[in-house]
Amino acid sequence: MRIIDATRRSAVAVAPDRPIAEVAQLMEDATVGAVVVVDGDDLVGIVTDRDLVRRALAHRLDPDARVDAVMSTPVVTIDAGADLRDAYRLFDAHAVRRLAITQDGRFVGVIAIDDLLMDVTADLVAITRPVTAEVLFGHHDVPVPART
Amino acid sequence: MQAKVGDRIVIKAHKVGKRIERDCEVLEVHGADGGPPFLVRWGDTGRESLFYPGPDAAVEPYDTAQPAA
Numbered sequence: 387m388r389i390i391d392a393t394r395r396s397a398v399a400v401a402p403d404r405p406i407a408e409v410a411q412l413m414e415d416a417t418v419g420a421v422v423v424v425d426g427d428d429l430v431g432i433v434t435d436r437d438l439v440r441r442a443l444a445h446r447l448d449p450d451a452r453v454d455a456v457m458s459t460p461v462v463t464i465d466a467g468a469d470l471r472d473a474y475r476l477f478d479a480h481a482v483r484r485l486a487i488t489q490d491g492r493f494v495g496v497i498a499i500d501d502l503l504m505d506v507t508a509d510l511v512a513i514t515r516p517v518t519a520e521v522l523f524g525h526h527d528v529p530v531p532a533r534t
Numbered sequence: 535m536q537a538k539v540g541d542r543i544v545i546k547a548h549k550v551g552k553r554i555e556r557d558c559e560v561l562e563v564h565g566a567d568g569g570p571p572f573l574v575r576w577g578d579t580g581r582e583s584l585f586y587p588g589p590d591a592a593v594e595p596y597d598t599a600q601p602a603a
Contacts, residue, residue: 416576
């Protein structure tokens with residue numbers, strides 16, 4: 387499966403000079419846990435709700451502080467046409483929960499580790515269902531015809 | 535996904551086990567051929583951001599046939 391087909395959510399982007407209070411409110415508006423920071427067409431960072439707590443709230447940063455003061459950079463990116471397994475490798479190698487999806491070098495969306503978890507869980511349910519049914523309801527073997 | 539200025543985009547999301555909806559209005563189309571990103575204004579608050587729609591988003595076209603005042 388391609389990354390672009392595996393993402394389940396929309397993405398929001400803001401300019402680097404936007405105040406952190408506004409970014410937090412945008413997260414609530416759009417029901418997202420992370421906002422990407424773009425400067426024109428350039429992807430310059432990503433800020434998560436956790437970043438806002440640890441880097442802003444915990445340090446009593448001014449609500450009008452610029453978002454680029456608390457964003458994570460550089461952003462780990464993955465090409466929209468890459469395979470899902472490439473995302474697994476990047477999540478493992480970089481210990482991040484979100485990857486920015488790019489197409490022809492431009493930001494197009496976000497894939498979160500939660501998206502992959504939901505896919506894995508759905509696959510697991512699909513493959514365990516027949517086994518579970520067999521355990522609960524027993525075998526339905528066709529009887530072997532008696533020899534004549 | 536394609537949209538025009540004035541269209542409404544509705545996002546259906548889950549938040550701690552319950553389904554919620556958010557909506558925004560398209561102010562500018564920045565992509566080629568009417569595609570994303572869109573500059574949007576969020577319904578409840580009027581705040582603006584760039585928006586890259588995913589599978590949780592659907593466009594509701596703006597009805598140009600407004601009734602006469």
